[in-house]
Structure formats: C-alpha cells, structure tokens
Amino acid sequence: MSSTGALGQLMQALRCLPGVGPKSAQRMAFHLLQRNRPGARQLAEALLDALDRIGHCAECRTLTEGTLCPVCANPQRDRSLLCVVETPAEVHAIDQAATGFQGVFFVLHGRLSPLDGIGPDELRLDLLERRFQSGEVKEAILATNTTVEGEATAHYIHAMARRDGIRTSRIAYGMPFGGELEYVDGTTLAHAFKGRREF
C-alpha cells in the first residue's frame, strides 16, 4: 500500500492540525478508517459546518456564529470595561475561568510585530480606537501575553487609550513571564484579573 490516493491525501490533510507530524497523521488516518468511520464523518461535517457558520464578531472580532458574539450581544455585560486580548482562544479561556470578569472584549488576532509586517492596521486598532472614542469605555484591561511583543502591544494601546482619557490596567499577578494566556490554569487567570494594576 502506497501513501498516494485517498489514504495518502488524508494523511497529508491531517498534518494541518497543530502538533501533528507524519507519524501521528498516519496513525490518525488508520484509526479513523479502521475503527471510527462515524467519527471521521462527524469530524468532516463539523469542519464544514464551522467553516460555513463561524466568522468574526462585528464588535469584538472574536470567532462567532452570528453577527455579534454572545458576550457583545448580552446587555448584562459591562461595556465600560473592555478587555483586549490577542486571540479568540483567550476570550474563551477568560470566559471559562472564574475570573469574575463581566466586561466585554476586543480581539487583536495577533500582536504588533513589525518584522513580520504586523502593525496597527493588521490588528484593526482603528476599530479599537473607534470604541475608545465612543465614550463608552472607562477602563481598558490590556490582557496581551507577557511576551516582548505582547508587552509592546500593550504599551502601544495604553498610549492610544490615554489620548482618549481612558484608564488602562494590565493583568499581571500570576502570569509567568513569556507565558501564553491560553495555557494558564483558571485559578492563575482569576488571580491575574483580580490583581490587575494601573498600567
């Protein structure tokens, strides 16, 4: 049996998953075809369905099914408290953890990285600026990661916010330096939120 044809293409396609190399892809392909064909079909359908239905929230840019994500669409959320994060996974992590956070989000989909061509335009900081200028936001929690680029991004947004007279804070307590917010446990994340300090 060669690695060409439908089987080879499946092995190749599985490698688009993060952390999946040729050996794992091979193991996954055989597992699905031999032992879990219904699961394979469900996965294919879930992928197509997600691609079809999931886009960006018009307000905060997180991944969502409707025009507005459940957070932005919820009138109970405190729109004066805006938390800026790098990725939708972080919105998810913060909302899953018992952080007590009741505000809203803005998702950058990245961080400033001039060498990679990622500047304010790529992060849609124009949309964030518009939020700041609406007068609705009182405090911006800068929850970018504690990496060098995450810090630089927080500084940049801090300067923007100050021009509009908006207070900023930075989550800090409990975050390991160089750590990725998405992989921090819920308790640490809760501490990081409660222990946030003026930027």
Add this chain to the structure above:
Amino acid sequence: MSSTGALGQLMQALRCLPGVGPKSAQRMAFHLLQRNRPGARQLAEALLDALDRIGHCAECRTLTEGTLCPVCANPQRDRSLLCVVETPAEVHAIDQAATGFQGVFFVLHGRLSPLDGIGPDELRLDLLERRFQSGEVKEAILATNTTVEGEATAHYIHAMARRDGIRTSRIAYGMPFGGELEYVDGTTLAHAFKGRREF
C-alpha cells in the same frame, strides 16, 4: 463564548482523533478557524473522500480504494509467501520499510481475544483457511505483534497452517517484547524479516 454551537461541535468532533483530549481539541479548533481555513476545508474533503473510496481488499482485507489492493493486484508479488498481520497500518509499515518482502498479506483486523469476544470468526480466519487450502501458499510468515494475544493468535494460525501442510515462520529478531509492529523502525523491521525462524 460558550462551547456550544458549531465551535463546540467541532471541538467535540476533533476528539475522535487518537491522542486528542479536550485541551488539544480546543487548540486545534481555534488554530483551524483562525489560521488555516483552507487546511480545514481540505481535511474535511479528504475525510469524506477517504470514507467514500476506501474499503477492504477482497483478497487480503487491507484498506484500499479498489476491489484489490496494489499488492494483491500486482502479478510480480510472490503469492506462495503469505504474511499475516493484525492491521492495515502494519501492511503499510512493512511495505514502507526495506524489508525485501515480496510476498502478499492477510490482515486480521485484530488478534484473538476471547474476553473481548474476538474469536476466529471476527478475524475472518475462514478466509485465511481458504487461502491455505487453495494450495497456493507455501509459507506463512506470522507477523502478529509480540504481545500475549499476538502470540496466541500466531499459535492458532500455525496450527491451522500445519493442518494444510503449510510451513510457518514467525518474525522475531529485533522485535521488542510487547512491542507494536507499527511503531518499530524500518531497520529493525528489516532484521525481523530476514531473521525469521521456523515456528
């Protein structure tokens, strides 16, 4: 953002992959939707295509696209030398490694395991018996894994083959005890084939 809807369903569906728990599934879902939508679509299509096109070879029962797999369809292969393996992944591993094996295969899709209700019928040993009785096979290489159940399966097939006057051998050299054939490197596998001994 909650874990329901299309996103939650995708996370759930990804868990059908071996070795993928809730955290990895979440990371994979976000990665695909945020950074690799074309890859996600390709994966969905490769899954559906594979499900649609890949079945069992009528002769050896390995996974294949046609009625016969490329090995069984190849007139150059030595049909007097039959290698019995547990899974299609092992056919793949043996054919990828430079074992020098030029014979044909029979795939059991498992091993005898009475406690799990896996007996001769489940392994389609009736089909194997028919091959033995055809007079075509001179030697059966028993390449089931070196686990307790794999050994028991080899013994069972050895007894069957002997009744039909067929010589059996067992690959042995270089296989770690309790090891899974699929995960052994090519060189070890080549040695195991060359060093096979009469059962």
